[in-house]
Amino acid sequence: MSAVAWDSDARMTLASRPGRWSAACLLAALAAITFNARFAIGLNSSASLPHRVFLIHKGEPPARGQYVAFRWPGGGPYPAGATFVKVLAGVPGDTVTRAERDFFVNGGFAGTAKTRSRSGAALRAGPTGLIPPGRYYVRASHPDSLDSRYDLAGWIAPEQIIGRAYALF
8 A cells, every 4th residue: 555545545534533533522521521410539638538539429428437528618728618528427416525635426536636736826626515416527537637626627517518438549
């Protein structure tokens, strides 16, 4: 086959494929739209959890001990609406207690609240008592985790919850 004939055949083959490429692009766009409607990717930029990347199943309610993704209410070093992922440690009806700076959920240790952030800002301890209906206690095991141990985070409201998070890596 001569170079001219090959070029002509190649152009004819490529010219006959726009319909296939359009269909493939349309399918990819539909898949992306469907994925984004039900799922999101969450990135943990701090060392508060052992994982850095999470698949968030929007609208799936998490259970105690599972990862939950929620919108930060605002305040401190993070803007309102930032996505946070923590462990759901307390649900409505659970009891949160504090001894000095140590927090407990139903008697189980949940973490120690620091008096100052890494940047030196004063930190107030979070709420204690019976977790009210529609509120949740979230935590992470890292000592610097910004979670329900602090008034800044407090108990999480249902409208803040995005869904259950699954650790990917």
